[in-house]
Amino acid sequence: MPSENVVETDVLIVGGGIAGCFAAIKAREHGLAVTIADKTSAGNSGGTLVAGYGYVVFNPEWGHNLDDCMNAINTKGEYINNREWTEIVLKDSWATYEALESWGTEFVEGEDGTKSVKAYPPFGVVRMGLTRAGPPSRKQAVKSGVEIMDGITVVELLKQDGRVVGAIGFAPTTGDLYVFKAKATVISSGVNTFRSLGNISNLTGDGEAMAYRAGAEITSKEFPDTNALPVDPSGSLFGEAFPLWRYHTDAEGNRLDLSDEYELALTQEFAVHAGRGPIIWDLDTATSEDIEKMRQRQEHSVPPKSKWAAFDPGKRGKFRIAGGAWVGMQNSQTGGIWPINTKCATTLPGLYAAGECCGTRYLGAYHPAPGFGLLGSAVTGTRAGIGAAEYALQVEKPVIDGEELARAKRILYAPVERNSGFSPRWVTQILHNTVVPYFIIYIKHEERLKAALTIVRFLNDHLVPKLTAKDSHELRLAHDTKNMVLHAEMILRCSLFRTESRGVHYREDYPRRDDPAWLAWVKLREENGEMKLWKEPVPKEWWPDLSKPYEEIYPRRLLGE
Known part of the structure; x- marks a missing residue:
């Protein structure tokens, strides 16, 4: 018989990716009781699990220039980036990078012996190793005293007198009901992907949907993520070596111009719309040096049990590209719950947003380099955790009426x-x-x-x-x-x-x-x-x-x- 459980906490975090873990750790530093409720397994699922190519770091000592980075995002984001948030994320990046490294996230050196990749000027991108960011962040959350509850599907926010006071959910494995009573709630449950071809199909935009139904303001849902991934002969998508060899052709053999494009913009879709599909990832054109770089990338960052680990780029070949791998997702942290301040508070008292749920719009209309999604998640997670903790310290324990x-x-x-x-x-x-x-x-x-x-x-x-x-x-x-x-x-x-x-x-x-x-x-x-x-x-x-x-x-x- 399913049981009914009441969990009382100071700060409830819905979603345990990198944003949720940062939020939980920062809230816990205020001496509060903090609980993460994750749909699958905190630190081991969702966007945090697959976002492993790199992490953006701004560091003037590494030769980065703030004006150059700001201007690049302004131009590529076509002038609708929130420049206050753009500057915040860049300036906060070093502290989050140091935190991740201290928690055990591995950052590997590039060919020149430095950690900062030069492939995406003017931005600094550091490559991640096999540990990725999720598992070490989870370990740090546990170490700091955060209670983690895996396998809980949170369904609806609870409100009392216009204030968010927790949430209700259940465990699909047992049917048990969970009522979470919290002084402050942080939504960090990731994006919506329409259960598409990509490998983050457990993300169905639950947090944003709950916030909308509760009355929060949402922004910028018209800017889609444009990730496309090769399909291997078995029909599986793979992507770790893919960014290292960006030679794409249309079905007529014409190379697509992907210069200065990280997520392909809409070049592929324009070609398909003109009747020149399917789009092909052509490994036959790669040199021996290119193949070796791909193998090194796999060795450093692809977990041995991953389906991508078995892929041998040395066999070459031509692979069909699947467009819309994560269709339904918005451009990173452009679409999401509207934050009313730089501590990620929403228009609903007691509710905060972090990660891909938080519509900071700091990149505007385009995602210019790998690692911005993880970075923005860490920064907004940090700020939402602090904001939620400060709010929780000011309010009384919630009382939720029977109705x-x-x-x-x-x-x-x-x-x-x-x-x-x-x-x-x-x-x-x-x-x-x-x-x-x-x-x-x-x-x-x-x-x-x-x-x-x-x-x-x-x-x-x-x-x-x-x-x-x-x-x-x-x-x-x-x-x-x-x-x-x-x-x-x-x-x-x-x-x-x-x-x-x-x-x-x-x-x-x-x-x-x-x-x-x-x-x-x-x-x-x-x-x-x-x-x-x-x-x-x-x-x-x-x-x-x-x-x-x-x-x-x-x-x-x-x-x-």
Whole structure:
């Protein structure tokens, strides 16, 4: 018989990746009781697990220049990066790097004997070894006295008198219920990936979805992640050696120009849209030196049990590229919960956001180098943990009334208490068919976006309320599906609302940047059961010099320009 458990803590962290671990450790330093509730295994899953290519570090002693880094992000982010956060993340990077290294994260030296990779100027990127960042961060959290609860699917935030006072969830393996009572809550549960081809399919945007339903403001869902990965003959995706040899061709054998592009921008999608797909990763063109560099990279950073460890680049070959490997995810920390200050507080008292859930917009419309996602997660985790701790020290222990608990329990158990309805797997398949195609989420047009939104609204209004689950495992899938459908609506609405193209947001019917009208961020929130969207202008002092020619302000050309 499933049990009901009440966990009382000062600071609740939902999600135990690098952001959650930093937040927990920093909150614990204030002498508070801190609990991490993770959907799978804190430090060993989600984006933190697969983000292993590098970590961005800004250090003037290594020759880095702050103005050069800021200007590069301003330009590549097409002037909608939040420059306050850009500077914060760069300046805080060294402290987080030193923390990770002291906890046991291995950073390996490059070919020149230094740890800083020179491949992404003006940024400094340090490469990670086999330990990655997650497991050492988890060990440090445990060492500092943080309670970690793995395998808990958190479903809904709890509120009392307008303040977030905890959350409710369950363990799919046992069906046990968990009520978390907390003075402050940090959402750090990662991105939404629509359970796509990539290897972080456990990420379904749960934290953002819970925050939205609780009334928090969300931002910038129109900027998609553009990661693409090769597919081996067995159909599996692999990616560790992939960034080291960026020779891609279209199906006609023409090489794609990927100069100065980390995440391929939309070059691949433009080629596919022109009918020149599939895109090929051509290892036959690599030199012996290139192959050796790939092998060294695998040796230093690919865990022996990983499927990528068995890949031998020396066998060469031509590999089909799978676009949209992590479709549904936004450009790193551009989309997410809107923070109202530099300690990652949200518009809801008692709720903080960190990592990929926190929409700092510090990179703007493009992700310029590997390691920025991990860095931003560590910095926002640090700041959210401090902010949540300071808040928790000022408020009384929460009291949650029976009506609020009953409401949350009804939401949690609804699918298993329903005798008939729709399978979450089936609804997820319809969702994939509707929003995953490249011509919906990458190459956008008003007609197609509206058509997709019509289907997604139907899923949200008619199928999601009738999701059914036969056991606690399928109950988790039902809540995952519910959250993914909500994310799809947010993405489609933001994409329709921004009537221009910018960075990785491309509108076929509006192929140019529209300044100054769209030097702005899109924000949304739930209002009377509907999704309300509006613009938040970028401060004028952060605008580019609009007296300069368009081609000088925006050196990257988009399809149709």
